[in-house]
Every structure is written in structure tokens, then in C-alpha cells.
Amino acid sequence: xxxxxxxxxxxPTEIDADPDGSLLDLLRGRLGLTGPHFGCGSxxxxxxxxxxxxxxxxxxxxxxxxxxxxxxxxxxxxxSEAQPHPLQRAFIAEQAMQCGYCVSGILMSAAALLRQNPxxxxxxxxxxxxxxxxxxGSQNRMxxxxxxxxxxxxx
Amino acid sequence: MSSAAPTLPVSxxxxxxxxxxxxxSSDGRVTVSPGKVEIGQGIVTALxxxxxxxxxxxxxxxxxxxxxxxxxxxxxxxxxxxxxxxSGRAVRAACAEIRSIFLAAAAxxxxxxxxxxxxxxxxxSGPGNVRTSYWELADDVSLDREATPRARAKPIAxxxxxxxxxxxxxxxxxxxxxxxxxxxxxxPGLLHGRVMRPENSRAKLVGLKxxxxxxxxxxxxxxxxxxxAGVVCETESAANATLAALxxxxxxxxxxxxxxxxxxxxxxxxxxxxxxxxxxxxxxxPSSKARTLRRQYARxxxxxxxxxxxCAMAQWSGSDRVxxxxxSQGVYLLRNDLALVLKLPLENITVEHLEGAGCxxxxxxxxxxxxxxxxxxxxxxxxxxxxxSRADELTHGPFGAAMAIEIEAxxxxxxxxxxxxxxxxxxxxxxxxxxxxxxxxxxxxxxESPFPIAISGNPPQANGGGGDRNSVPLYDFPAWKIExxxxxxxxxxxSALRTLGAQSNVFAIECFLDEIAAGLGEDPVTFRLRHLxxxxxxxxxxxxxxxxxxxxxxxxxxxxxxxxxxxxxxGAYCAAIAEIEGDEEIRVKKLTLAVDVGEAINPDxxxxxxxxxxxxxxSWVLKERVRFDRARIxxxxxxxxxxxxxxxxxxxxxxxxxxxxxxxxxxxxxAHGPVTAAIANAVFDCLGVRVRRLPITRDSLIAAMxxxx
Numbered sequence: 001x002x003x004x005x006x007x008x009x010x011x012p013t014e015i016d017a018d019p020d021g022s023l024l025d026l027l028r029g030r031l032g033l034t035g036p037h038f039g040c041g042s043x044x045x046x047x048x049x050x051x052x053x054x055x056x057x058x059x060x061x062x063x064x065x066x067x068x069x070x071x072x073x074x075x076x077x078x079x080s081e082a083q084p085h086p087l088q089r090a091f092i093a094e095q096a097m098q099c100g101y102c103v104s105g106i107l108m109s110a111a112a113l114l115r116q117n118p119x120x121x122x123x124x125x126x127x128x129x130x131x132x133x134x135x136x137g138s139q140n141r142m143x144x145x146x147x148x149x150x151x152x153x154x155x
Numbered sequence: 156m157s158s159a160a161p162t163l164p165v166s167x168x169x170x171x172x173x174x175x176x177x178x179x180s181s182d183g184r185v186t187v188s189p190g191k192v193e194i195g196q197g198i199v200t201a202l203x204x205x206x207x208x209x210x211x212x213x214x215x216x217x218x219x220x221x222x223x224x225x226x227x228x229x230x231x232x233x234x235x236x237x238x239x240x241x242s243g244r245a246v247r248a249a250c251a252e253i254r255s256i257f258l259a260a261a262a263x264x265x266x267x268x269x270x271x272x273x274x275x276x277x278x279x280s281g282p283g284n285v286r287t288s289y290w291e292l293a294d295d296v297s298l299d300r301e302a303t304p305r306a307r308a309k310p311i312a313x314x315x316x317x318x319x320x321x322x323x324x325x326x327x328x329x330x331x332x333x334x335x336x337x338x339x340x341x342x343p344g345l346l347h348g349r350v351m352r353p354e355n356s357r358a359k360l361v362g363l364k365x366x367x368x369x370x371x372x373x374x375x376x377x378x379x380x381x382x383x384a385g386v387v388c389e390t391e392s393a394a395n396a397t398l399a400a401l402x403x404x405x406x407x408x409x410x411x412x413x414x415x416x417x418x419x420x421x422x423x424x425x426x427x428x429x430x431x432x433x434x435x436x437x438x439x440x441p442s443s444k445a446r447t448l449r450r451q452y453a454r455x456x457x458x459x460x461x462x463x464x465x466c467a468m469a470q471w472s473g474s475d476r477v478x479x480x481x482x483s484q485g486v487y488l489l490r491n492d493l494a495l496v497l498k499l500p501l502e503n504i505t506v507e508h509l510e511g512a513g514c515x516x517x518x519x520x521x522x523x524x525x526x527x528x529x530x531x532x533x534x535x536x537x538x539x540x541x542x543x544s545r546a547d548e549l550t551h552g553p554f555g556a557a558m559a560i561e562i563e564a565x566x567x568x569x570x571x572x573x574x575x576x577x578x579x580x581x582x583x584x585x586x587x588x589x590x591x592x593x594x595x596x597x598x599x600x601x602x603e604s605p606f607p608i609a610i611s612g613n614p615p616q617a618n619g620g621g622g623d624r625n626s627v628p629l630y631d632f633p634a635w636k637i638e639x640x641x642x643x644x645x646x647x648x649x650s651a652l653r654t655l656g657a658q659s660n661v662f663a664i665e666c667f668l669d670e671i672a673a674g675l676g677e678d679p680v681t682f683r684l685r686h687l688x689x690x691x692x693x694x695x696x697x698x699x700x701x702x703x704x705x706x707x708x709x710x711x712x713x714x715x716x717x718x719x720x721x722x723x724x725x726g727a728y729c730a731a732i733a734e735i736e737g738d739e740e741i742r743v744k745k746l747t748l749a750v751d752v753g754e755a756i757n758p759d760x761x762x763x764x765x766x767x768x769x770x771x772x773x774s775w776v777l778k779e780r781v782r783f784d785r786a787r788i789x790x791x792x793x794x795x796x797x798x799x800x801x802x803x804x805x806x807x808x809x810x811x812x813x814x815x816x817x818x819x820x821x822x823x824x825x826a827h828g829p830v831t832a833a834i835a836n837a838v839f840d841c842l843g844v845r846v847r848r849l850p851i852t853r854d855s856l857i858a859a860m861x862x863x864x
Contacts, residue, residue: 034334
């Protein structure tokens with residue numbers, strides 16, 4: 001099998017894998033990173049979003065060949081309990097979830113948004129998250145948390 | 156004070172052994188084991204608050220244990236907005252008694268009167284600086300004793316945590332990606348399974364060739380048992396590839412016909428039914444009726460549509476013992492059904508809870524557990540994890556039942572209601588596992604000697620009813636008759652979905668009332684208040700009216716509507732006002748709600764549940780409808796079964812009316828009915844058209860306009 005090189009959460013990574021295989025399968029399977037979640041397998045729900053460069057992509061339908069040489073960031077690479085990302089702090093402060101299964105993908109979409117637009121308006125946040133589904137109805141709390149994280153990062 | 160003898164809370168009466176609820180360890184921790192489970196609603200945090208309060212320990216010392224049939228109290232199912240009511244009262248009573256047992260033991264040891272002792276963060280101290288603690292006494296005090304109804308919980312004023320918004324215990328793990336969901340748990344030697352389900356409804360597997368499947372790298376086994384067939388593989392991707400290969404070798408029968416999705420009310424009303432009179436009120440001094448209004452309301456089948464597909468793991472020891480990991484709402488109930496299918500004694504099966512995604516009722520969580528058990532039989536003692544596909548999750552799980560409701564009101568010459576008749580046609584709303592002599596798990600209907608498909612029933616009115624939930628008016632109409640017609644056929648599988656029939660009944664009642672108030676030329680808030688005596692009901696309505704400055708001045712393209720109910724007629728009070736914009740489509744801009752759950756243990760948790768319920772209800776009203784043709788369910792993806800998106804979510808404002816002196820009830824299902832009605836009434840306010848068939852889409856608006864013109 002061909003070897004694919006990329007950066008994963010900051011670390012150089014080389015892996016022998018089918019280039020047409022899905023990034024989510026690799027992350028959750030061989031690499032044991034369960035931050036990204038499987039929701040639909042067809043890029044419709046956003047639970048599996050990760051950053052490739054500065055963009056949040058659905059890893060379930062991202063083929064491995066497309067990440068060669070790129071920087072991939074999963075929830076595990078966003079921050080930790082010791083060094084939380086402002087978004088993680090804000091999601092706790094706003095208690096911005098019910099079940100939280102979709103949250104991993106939503107945090108990654110929000111992280112991509114803040115990289116590209118550090119001071120988004122509420123409407124820009126909603127637009128940026130429109131391809132992430134939440135079934136519990138926690139959307140407004142998540143929007144508040146993202147605006148809070150943007151504020152915090154700006155001060 | 157009531158003169159009746161004190162009684163134990165229901166969950167504690169069923170599980171009276173105190174040690175099954177609470178344990179102290181010598182390292183300064185207390186573990187609390189409720190029988191209810193976390194399904195994203197924050198219950199575990201609320202129960203920890205109650206325990207910490209009653210025991211006088213810091214919140215951080217409380218460790219909550221996940222439910223398992225190996226150890227936990229049996230609290231049935233986590234449903235019906237009953238967890239705070241049932242588990243909360245039991246934990247409070249058990250902890251109050253445990254506290255008094257420890258105080259007595261400390262008094263003995265310290266040689267002082269128990270009444271002179273105080274507890275602070277688990278340390279028990281008294282006059283003369285004497286002290287001990289729960290942890291010191293833990294080895295000497297046995298909690299292997301039965302609860303008595305004598306213990307008195309603390310007065311409300313001395314509760315430090317209940318009534319406050321404590322941060323949820325599970326949220327940090329979920330933002331930092333710590334493995335907590337069942338989907339993310341890796342057991343040693345874990346294999347992956349997939350089940351092959353037919354496209355056509357209830358098709359039978361009549362032929363199967365598995366040569367191609369066997370050739371896929373990572374293949375471990377195929378399993379076939381009647382129409383149940385699946386694969387076990389070393390990895391998830393191998394399991395997906397093997398399943399795809401197996402599908403090509405499968406031959407299915409045609410299956411069973413489905414009804415016409417475009418005329419569900421006619422279908423429901425044409426089926427054989429079991430009819431029940433739910434309630435009758437007879438007028439003392441009947442007034443004469445001048446005319447009768449009749450309206451029909453309907454909703455389609457609704458999918459649970461959880462973001463995570465259902466998942467379970469199972470591992471056999473030998474041929475007669477199995478351990479199951481599940482996100483089922485009821486570990487003991489699931490075990491009952493597994494025992495029936497497997498023909499094993501209950502004690503040979505352990506069912507343990509792990510968190511899944513948000514659960515809104517009887518979804519495929521239980522079905523996938525049996526799938527895992529059946530596939531794991533072929534795994535040589537290794538654990539097998541089975542996860543459903545998105546398509547199976549949206550097509551093969553139980554749905555919330557479609558409903559048709561007909562209401563007639565006899566009006567006097569002035570237009571006042573003199574008699575009210577409400578009739579419901581619907582499949583039953585409950586076919587949960589573990590309650591009958593036959594299992595209700597999907598694979599149980601597919602195996603070689605299949606169990607008959609359980610036709611869903613309805614819980615009795617005493618438990619809140621099913622299709623008839625919230626059908627008895629809360630208003631002071633002089634006379635009424637409420638009837639429920641439960642279908643005896645069930646071409647589309649139905650079971651419990653959030654609120655059961657309450658969403659539709661409240662939609663029907665509250666929309667019809669709006670129409671009657673309009674006929675009288677009366678404001679809908681004034682009209683409701685005039686017909687309600689219960690001050691708690693009046694308070695939630697007045698609160699939303701005040702918050703929205705009811706009624707805001709009319710603006711073109713904008714409308715306002717109200718809805719009210721008390722969930723199950725005995726639970727949380729909730730009123731909602733919707734502000735919408737409407738033209739060819741409806742956009743819900745803002746929902747304002749007021750809720751009274753009695754004592755709100757965690758007010759932010761209550762707000763979160765009400766907000767979530769309001770947004771989910773908006774999604775049901777504007778978008779959701781299970782689609783099918785005459786052969787199969789066709790809404791098998793998020794494109795075919797859309798739900799509300801971020802940009803479509805309304806602003807939601809919630810006022811909690813805190814009543815610390817009243818026992819708490821759940822909040823999770825209180826908003827759906829009022830929000831549904833409020834949106835529909837706002838549509839009328841905006842566009843002058845009454846939409847009586849959900850969902851309210853461009854098509855149903857056009858149909859309603861054509862009907863009314």
C-alpha cells in the first residue's frame with residue numbers, strides 16, 4: 001500500500017493506507033482518535049468534521065490522498081483540559097450542549113470560522129454552522145459560546 | 156401536614172436496600188447509583204446535586220455510577236420526564252436516611268447526642284471539638300438495610316445545591332474528546348459487526364450467498380438466522396465492505412405494502428381499531444347549542460433522527476452467558492427481552508449502560524443490542540460492536556406514530572363552548588421492550604422462529620396515556636367526551652417518541668381554541684385565562700404574555716400565536732408564544748416560553764431542556780415527515796429527512812417559575828405541544844390560514860389556502 005504523509009495534530013505522520021480510504025476510518029480506526037464522530041457517512045451531518053489546514057471538512061467523505069502533505073487537526077488537537085482552546089472553555093461556560101455527540105464537529109467548524117474570521121457576527125456564526133446538525137436543540141447555546149470565545153480571544 | 160402515613164418514593168420502595176443507592180469509600184468519596192441513565196438531559200448532574208445536598212458533602216466528592224443490571228437499582232426506563240420525579244425523590248429520601256444513620260453512629264462513637272452533631276463536607280463534628288466522618292465510619296456502618304419512610308429530607312432553605320445551576324458533570328469530557336460515548340469505547344479484542352436489513356418493508360430473506368463477503372480482507376464470520384443476517388469483521392471498514400458484498404448475494408421477498416403517505420388521516424380512520432373512552436364530563440345544567448364546529452388535525456410519522464446511529468457491544472462467555480453494553484433507556488427491560496429471545500435465565504445476561512447520543516424515546520438502541528448479541532455468538536468469545544447505518548437508523552427504528560384528531564365543539568348562540576368532543580386515531584405509542592411476554596426487538600421479528608410483531612399499545616391514563624396523552628382539556632368546558640381509537644394493524648412500526656400523543660393533542664386543542672376565540676372576537680390569551688382556574692397555569696400564560704408585551708402591534712408578514720399545556724395534565728406547566736414571518740414559507744423568529752416544574756433542581760438544566768424541546772418541536776412542525784412509497788421507507792438520509800439547521804433556529808427565551816416548595820417534575824417534554832400550537836396559531840395571525848396538517852410547509856400552506864378559499 002502507498003505511504004501517505006501528513007501532519008496530525010502537529011505531529012508528522014506517515015501511514016500505509018489505501019489512498020481512497022476515508023480519513024474518518026483511519027482516524028477512528030488505526031489511529032484511535034475518537035474525537036471525530038460517525039454520524040451519516042456521507043458528509044451531511046458534520047459530526048466527523050476535522051480541520052484540514054484552516055478548513056473544516058467532513059472526514060467521513062474525505063479520501064486519504066487528499067490530505068497528503070496537509071495539516072489535519074482533530075478535537076484532540078484543538079486543546080486539552082490543561083490547555084483548553086477558548087471554544088472549549090466557552091462551551092463549558094455556556095453549557096452548550098445536551099447530548100454532545102455533534103459537539104466535536106461543531107467545535108471544529110467553529111475553530112475554522114474563527115481562524116478565518118476572528119470577530120464573526122451572530123449571523124456569520126449561524127451560516128458557518130449550517131452544515132452541522134444538532135438534534136437536541138442546543139444551537140443557540142452553541143452560537144452564544146462561539147461568540148463568547150471570539151470575544152475572549154479578542155481581549 | 157398530611158395525616159396519611161409517610162410512604163417511600165416509588166423507586167425506593169421498589170429498591171429499598173440503601174446500599175444499592177449509596178456507598179462511601181474510605182478515601183473520602185461517595186458513589187451514588189441511580190437506575191436512571193444519562194441521555195443528554197443532564198439527569199446525572201441533577202441527581203448528584205440532590206445527593207450532595209442531603210448528605211452534606213462537597214459536590215466534587217460525589218461519583219455517579221452508570222446503571223447496570225449487575226448492581227444498580229431497577230428504575231425501569233428513563234422516559235416520560237419522570238427521572239427527577241422518581242430517581243430524584245428516591246435519592247433524596249435514601250440520602251436523608253443514610254445521613255441520619257451516620258449521625259446516630261457518630262453519636263455512639265463520640266459519646267454525644269446526635270442532635271448536637273453537624274455535618275460539613277462529610278465531616279461530622281460536635282461540642283468539645285469531637286469529630287469523625289462518613290469515611291471513618293464507613294466500615295462500621297452497614298447500609299445493607301431497607302429504607303424506611305421515617306427519614307426527613309432537609310428543609311428547602313438548607314439545600315445548598317438544589318435550585319442552583321451547577322455545571323454538568325459530563326460536559327468537560329465531551330468538549331475535550333475524552334472517550335465517553337459507547338461509540339468511542341474500545342474493548343480489548345473488539346470486532347465489528349453489521350446487520351443487513353431489507354429495503355422493502357418487512358421483506359424476508361429468501362436466498363443468501365456469502366462467497367464474496369468471505370473474500371473481503373478482515374472477514375471473520377457471517378451469521379444467518381432466518382431473515383436476520385450480518386457480518387463480523389476485524390475492523391469497521393472491513394465490516395462495511397463485507398456487508399456491501401453480502402448484500403449482492405441476497406434475495407428478498409417483496410415485503411408488505413405501506414399506506415398512502417399523502418392521505419394518512421384516511422388510512423388511520425379506515426383501519427380496525429380498539430376504541431376507548433378516555434374521559435367524559437357531563438354538564439350540570441346543559442346549555443343549548445346553536446351550532447357545531449368540526450375540525451380535523453393530523454401529523455405524519457416522525458423519526459427520532461438521533462445524530463449518532465445506534466450502537467451496542469456484546470461479548471459471550473461460553474454459550475450461555477453474555478455481557479451487553481448499550482445506550483438503552485432501560486437496562487433491566489432490555490435484559491428481559493434478550494432473555495426471551497435467547498431463552499436464557501435473566502441472571503446469565505448482564506446489561507450495562509454507556510452514554511449514546513440524545514435519545515428522544517424508543518429508538519433503535521435496544522434493537523442494535525440484540526443485533527450485537529446475535530452476531531457476537533459467532534465471535535468465539537471476543538466482543539462485537541455493532542453500529543447501524545444512517546439509512547437503517549432513519550428507516551428501521553420505531554417511529555413516532557402518525558395521528559388524526561377530530562374535534563367537535565358545540566357552541567351556544569354567543570359562540571361559547573357548551574360541549575367538546577375529541578377523537579383520536581393512531582397506532583399505539585408504546586412497544587418498548589421488557590414489558591410483555593413477547594420481545595419487541597427488531598431482530599426478534601426476523602430470526603428463523605420469529606416472534607410476532609408487537610402491535611404498539613398505549614400506557615393507561617393513570618401513567619399519562621399514550622395516543623390520548625393531553626387529550627383531556629385543561630379548561631373548564633361544561634361537558635366533553637374524549638375517545639381514543641388505537642389501530643390494530645401496524646404497517647409502519649411505531650413506539651414511544653417524545654411526548655407520545657401530547658404534541659398532536661395540544662396542537663389540535665390549542666389551535667381549535669384559537670379559532671373559537673377568534674369567532675368570539677376575543678383575545679386568545681384572555682380567552683384561555685377566562686377558562687383556566689389553576690393559578691400555576693394562569694401564571695405561565697401571564698408570564699409569556701408579559702414578556703412579549705402581548706399582543707405586539709401587527710406588522711405585515713409577521714404573526715404571533717400562543718399555546719399552552721400542562722404535560723400529561725399532571726406534570727410541568729408550559730406556555731409558549733411564537734413570533735413568525737410568513738409568506739410562501741414560514742420562518743419562526745422567536746419563541747418565548749414560561750415553565751413551572753415545581754422545584755427546579757438545576758434551573759439552567761431546565762432551561763436547556765425547554766430550549767431544546769422548543770427547537771426540536773419547531774423542526775417537527777416546519778420540516779419533519781417520514782417519507783415512503785407503497786413498498787419502502789424512502790426518507791433514508793438527512794437530505795430526505797431534513798431537520799432544522801442553525802440558520803433556521805429561532806431565538807428562544809425561557810422563564811422558569813421557581814416553586815421550591817413543590818416536588819419537582821421533568822421538563823424534557825413540556826415544550827413540544829405548546830410550541831407546535833403557538834407556531835400554527837402564529838401562521839393564522841400572519842397569513843389568515845389555518846393549517847391543520849403537519850408539517851407546515853409550502854405545500855401544506857397552499858393546500859390549506861385552497862381548502863379555505
